[in-house]
Amino acid sequence: ELKVEQNPLFLSMQEGKNYTIYCNYSTTSDRLYWYRQDPGKSLESLFVLLSNGAVKQEGRLMASLDTKARLSTLHITAAVHDLSATYFCAVASRNNNDMRFGAGTRLTVKP
Amino acid sequence: KAGVTQTPRYLIKTRGQQVTLSCSPISGHRSVSWYQQTPGQGLQFLFEYFSETQRNKGNFPGRFSGRQFSNSRSEMNVSTLELGDSALYLCASSLPPTRGGYNEQFFGPGTRLTVL
Numbered sequence: 001e002l003k004v005e006q007n008p009l010f011l012s013m014q015e016g017k018n019y020t021i022y023c024n025y026s027t028t029s030d031r032l033y034w035y036r037q038d039p040g041k042s043l044e045s046l047f048v049l050l051s052n053g054a055v056k057q058e059g060r061l062m063a064s065l066d067t068k069a070r071l072s073t074l075h076i077t078a079a080v081h082d083l084s085a086t087y088f089c090a091v092a093s094r095n096n097n098d099m100r101f102g103a104g105t106r107l108t109v110k111p
Numbered sequence: 112k113a114g115v116t117q118t119p120r121y122l123i124k125t126r127g128q129q130v131t132l133s134c135s136p137i138s139g140h141r142s143v144s145w146y147q148q149t150p151g152q153g154l155q156f157l158f159e160y161f162s163e164t165q166r167n168k169g170n171f172p173g174r175f176s177g178r179q180f181s182n183s184r185s186e187m188n189v190s191t192l193e194l195g196d197s198a199l200y201l202c203a204s205s206l207p208p209t210r211g212g213y214n215e216q217f218f219g220p221g222t223r224l225t226v227l
Contacts, residue, residue: 026185032216042201076162098167099144099216101154 002027004091006102013079013109021074021105023089032072033090033099034063043088046076079109113138114196115204129190132222136183136204142166144216144222145177146197154161157200160185161207189224197226 003026013019023032030052034042047056047067049072056063060083061073072089086106092099116135124130136143144167154168160179169206175185176180189196198208200223 028210035218042220043203045215045217050213098156098159098169100156101146104163 002029002091002098002100004100004102005063006089006105008105009103011054011105011107013107015111016078017078019076021076021087021089021107023050023072023091024076024102025070025091025100026070027069027070029033029052029067031092033092034036034072034074035088035090037086037088037104046087052096076107079107079110079111083107084109116215117200117202117219117222119222121223121225123227124192125227126194127191128192129188130192130224131186131188132200132202132224134185134187134204134219136200136202137217138183140204140206140217141183142205142207142214143179143183143222144203144205145185145187146203147171148201148221149197154201156206157187171214192226194226197224199223200204 005024009020033048034046036046037043046071051069054065060077065072086104088101088104090099090101112129118133122184141163144159145227146154146156149155155170158165158195159167163179174190177187203215205214
Protein backbone atom coordinates (compact mmCIF):
# COMPACT_ATOMS: atom_id res chain seq x y z
CA GLU A 1 0.00 0.00 0.00
CA LEU A 2 1.28 3.42 -0.91
CA LYS A 3 2.13 5.48 2.15
CA VAL A 4 3.27 9.07 2.25
CA GLU A 5 5.10 10.60 5.20
CA GLN A 6 5.68 14.28 5.60
CA ASN A 7 7.82 16.05 8.14
CA PRO A 8 7.78 18.16 10.03
CA LEU A 9 4.06 18.34 10.74
CA PHE A 10 4.37 21.75 12.33
CA LEU A 11 6.87 24.41 11.41
CA SER A 12 7.21 27.84 12.94
CA MET A 13 9.66 30.09 11.14
CA GLN A 14 10.81 33.64 11.37
CA GLU A 15 10.54 35.84 8.34
CA GLY A 16 13.68 35.78 6.24
CA LYS A 17 14.72 32.28 7.26
CA ASN A 18 15.08 29.19 5.07
CA TYR A 19 13.65 25.76 5.73
CA THR A 20 12.84 22.46 4.01
CA ILE A 21 9.78 20.22 4.21
CA TYR A 22 10.34 16.54 3.44
CA CYS A 23 8.04 14.04 1.78
CA ASN A 24 8.86 10.32 1.74
CA TYR A 25 6.76 7.71 -0.01
CA SER A 26 6.77 3.97 0.16
CA THR A 27 6.36 2.57 -3.36
CA THR A 28 7.40 3.44 -6.85
CA SER A 29 5.64 6.46 -8.22
CA ASP A 30 6.20 8.82 -11.07
CA ARG A 31 4.01 11.70 -10.08
CA LEU A 32 4.40 13.84 -7.02
CA TYR A 33 2.37 16.91 -6.21
CA TRP A 34 2.68 19.74 -3.76
CA TYR A 35 -0.42 21.60 -2.66
CA ARG A 36 -1.09 24.56 -0.44
CA GLN A 37 -4.18 24.91 1.72
CA ASP A 38 -5.19 28.06 3.56
CA PRO A 39 -7.52 27.71 6.58
CA GLY A 40 -11.06 26.93 5.48
CA LYS A 41 -10.06 26.83 1.85
CA SER A 42 -9.52 24.17 -0.77
CA LEU A 43 -6.23 22.88 -2.13
CA GLU A 44 -4.19 24.98 -4.51
CA SER A 45 -1.74 23.17 -6.78
CA LEU A 46 1.84 24.39 -6.40
CA PHE A 47 4.04 21.92 -8.25
CA VAL A 48 3.83 18.71 -10.24
CA LEU A 49 7.04 16.69 -10.37
CA LEU A 50 7.20 13.95 -12.96
CA SER A 51 10.72 12.62 -13.19
CA ASN A 52 13.79 11.87 -11.17
CA GLY A 53 15.81 15.00 -10.59
CA ALA A 54 12.92 17.30 -11.45
CA VAL A 55 13.21 20.72 -9.86
CA LYS A 56 10.60 23.45 -10.02
CA GLN A 57 10.61 26.91 -8.53
CA GLU A 58 7.95 29.51 -8.00
CA GLY A 59 8.86 32.59 -6.03
CA ARG A 60 10.26 31.60 -2.66
CA LEU A 61 9.30 27.93 -3.04
CA MET A 62 11.36 25.27 -4.76
CA ALA A 63 10.40 21.61 -5.05
CA SER A 64 12.57 18.68 -6.06
CA LEU A 65 12.11 14.97 -6.60
CA ASP A 66 14.46 12.02 -6.09
CA THR A 67 12.58 8.93 -7.25
CA LYS A 68 15.40 6.59 -6.28
CA ALA A 69 15.27 7.76 -2.68
CA ARG A 70 11.47 8.15 -2.91
CA LEU A 71 11.88 11.62 -1.52
CA SER A 72 10.64 15.05 -2.44
CA THR A 73 11.55 18.31 -0.76
CA LEU A 74 9.87 21.69 -0.64
CA HIS A 75 12.41 24.38 0.15
CA ILE A 76 11.34 27.74 1.45
CA THR A 77 13.71 30.62 0.92
CA ALA A 78 13.54 33.86 2.94
CA ALA A 79 10.09 33.11 4.29
CA VAL A 80 7.41 35.79 4.40
CA HIS A 81 4.16 35.86 6.35
CA ASP A 82 2.08 35.22 3.22
CA LEU A 83 3.56 31.72 3.03
CA SER A 84 1.78 30.72 6.22
CA ALA A 85 -0.48 27.80 5.24
CA THR A 86 -0.59 24.01 5.33
CA TYR A 87 1.45 22.29 2.65
CA PHE A 88 0.65 18.80 1.43
CA CYS A 89 2.56 16.43 -0.76
CA ALA A 90 0.64 13.76 -2.66
CA VAL A 91 1.78 10.76 -4.64
CA ALA A 92 0.09 8.76 -7.38
CA SER A 93 1.14 6.12 -9.88
CA ARG A 94 0.96 6.59 -13.62
CA ASN A 95 -2.19 4.58 -14.26
CA ASN A 96 -3.93 5.19 -11.01
CA ASN A 97 -5.62 8.38 -10.02
CA ASP A 98 -5.71 7.22 -6.43
CA MET A 99 -3.64 9.92 -4.83
CA ARG A 100 -2.28 9.49 -1.33
CA PHE A 101 -1.63 12.58 0.67
CA GLY A 102 0.87 13.26 3.38
CA ALA A 103 -0.43 14.51 6.71
CA GLY A 104 0.47 18.07 5.83
CA THR A 105 2.93 20.57 7.26
CA ARG A 106 1.38 23.51 9.00
CA LEU A 107 3.73 26.40 8.37
CA THR A 108 3.57 29.59 10.43
CA VAL A 109 5.86 32.46 9.48
CA LYS A 110 6.32 34.99 12.23
CA PRO A 111 7.61 38.53 11.81
CA LYS B 112 -12.42 28.77 -17.59
CA ALA B 113 -14.69 27.95 -14.67
CA GLY B 114 -13.21 25.86 -11.90
CA VAL B 115 -14.58 22.86 -10.08
CA THR B 116 -17.83 23.68 -8.31
CA GLN B 117 -19.34 21.86 -5.37
CA THR B 118 -22.77 22.18 -3.86
CA PRO B 119 -23.83 22.73 -1.21
CA ARG B 120 -20.92 24.47 0.47
CA TYR B 121 -22.19 23.81 3.97
CA LEU B 122 -24.53 21.19 5.29
CA ILE B 123 -25.81 20.20 8.72
CA LYS B 124 -27.41 16.81 9.22
CA THR B 125 -28.28 14.57 12.14
CA ARG B 126 -27.13 11.03 12.81
CA GLY B 127 -28.93 8.43 10.76
CA GLN B 128 -29.82 10.76 7.92
CA GLN B 129 -28.40 10.49 4.46
CA VAL B 130 -26.77 13.20 2.35
CA THR B 131 -25.92 13.80 -1.30
CA LEU B 132 -23.13 16.09 -2.39
CA SER B 133 -22.63 17.34 -5.92
CA CYS B 134 -19.54 18.15 -7.96
CA SER B 135 -19.30 19.75 -11.38
CA PRO B 136 -15.87 19.31 -12.95
CA ILE B 137 -13.97 21.71 -15.13
CA SER B 138 -15.31 21.64 -18.67
CA GLY B 139 -13.59 18.88 -20.60
CA HIS B 140 -12.47 16.99 -17.53
CA ARG B 141 -13.90 13.51 -17.39
CA SER B 142 -12.29 12.17 -14.24
CA VAL B 143 -13.70 13.11 -10.84
CA SER B 144 -12.22 12.08 -7.51
CA TRP B 145 -13.62 12.54 -4.03
CA TYR B 146 -11.69 13.05 -0.81
CA GLN B 147 -12.60 13.35 2.83
CA GLN B 148 -10.59 15.72 5.01
CA THR B 149 -10.75 15.58 8.79
CA PRO B 150 -8.38 16.94 11.44
CA GLY B 151 -7.69 13.44 12.74
CA GLN B 152 -7.32 11.42 9.55
CA GLY B 153 -6.18 14.10 7.14
CA LEU B 154 -6.98 13.82 3.45
CA GLN B 155 -8.30 10.42 2.47
CA PHE B 156 -9.24 9.19 -0.97
CA LEU B 157 -12.85 8.05 -1.32
CA PHE B 158 -13.28 7.09 -4.96
CA GLU B 159 -12.67 8.12 -8.53
CA TYR B 160 -15.03 8.09 -11.48
CA PHE B 161 -14.26 8.20 -15.15
CA SER B 162 -16.78 7.90 -17.94
CA GLU B 163 -19.56 7.06 -15.49
CA THR B 164 -17.57 4.15 -14.05
CA GLN B 165 -15.92 3.87 -10.67
CA ARG B 166 -12.24 3.26 -11.39
CA ASN B 167 -10.73 3.33 -7.95
CA LYS B 168 -12.06 3.12 -4.45
CA GLY B 169 -10.53 4.00 -1.11
CA ASN B 170 -10.98 2.19 2.17
CA PHE B 171 -14.37 3.49 3.24
CA PRO B 172 -17.50 1.57 4.28
CA GLY B 173 -20.31 0.88 1.87
CA ARG B 174 -22.31 3.77 3.33
CA PHE B 175 -20.21 5.96 1.06
CA SER B 176 -21.16 5.71 -2.57
CA GLY B 177 -20.98 7.80 -5.67
CA ARG B 178 -21.90 8.05 -9.27
CA GLN B 179 -21.04 10.01 -12.34
CA PHE B 180 -23.35 11.23 -15.04
CA SER B 181 -22.82 11.41 -18.77
CA ASN B 182 -21.93 15.11 -18.50
CA SER B 183 -19.15 14.14 -16.03
CA ARG B 184 -20.91 15.71 -13.06
CA SER B 185 -20.61 13.52 -10.02
CA GLU B 186 -22.49 12.97 -6.81
CA MET B 187 -21.49 11.23 -3.65
CA ASN B 188 -23.93 9.87 -1.13
CA VAL B 189 -23.46 9.00 2.50
CA SER B 190 -26.19 6.98 4.14
CA THR B 191 -26.88 6.46 7.84
CA LEU B 192 -24.69 9.36 8.85
CA GLU B 193 -22.43 9.03 11.87
CA LEU B 194 -20.81 11.76 13.93
CA GLY B 195 -17.44 10.77 12.50
CA ASP B 196 -18.61 11.62 9.01
CA SER B 197 -18.32 15.30 9.84
CA ALA B 198 -15.64 16.52 7.47
CA LEU B 199 -14.73 18.66 4.51
CA TYR B 200 -15.51 16.70 1.36
CA LEU B 201 -13.39 17.72 -1.58
CA CYS B 202 -13.94 16.94 -5.20
CA ALA B 203 -11.18 17.10 -7.79
CA SER B 204 -11.39 16.86 -11.55
CA SER B 205 -8.76 16.02 -14.11
CA LEU B 206 -8.27 15.02 -17.69
CA PRO B 207 -7.91 11.27 -18.16
CA PRO B 208 -4.32 9.96 -18.11
CA THR B 209 -2.60 10.17 -21.46
CA ARG B 210 0.24 8.03 -22.65
CA GLY B 211 3.37 9.47 -21.15
CA GLY B 212 1.37 12.26 -19.59
CA TYR B 213 -0.09 13.03 -16.25
CA ASN B 214 -3.42 14.12 -14.93
CA GLU B 215 -3.08 17.01 -12.55
CA GLN B 216 -6.09 17.30 -10.29
CA PHE B 217 -7.90 20.56 -9.66
CA PHE B 218 -9.83 20.81 -6.45
CA GLY B 219 -13.18 22.37 -5.75
CA PRO B 220 -13.93 24.54 -2.68
CA GLY B 221 -15.37 21.59 -0.78
CA THR B 222 -18.56 20.85 1.10
CA ARG B 223 -18.34 21.17 4.88
CA LEU B 224 -20.62 18.51 6.38
CA THR B 225 -21.50 18.65 10.05
CA VAL B 226 -23.31 15.69 11.60
CA LEU B 227 -25.06 16.39 14.90
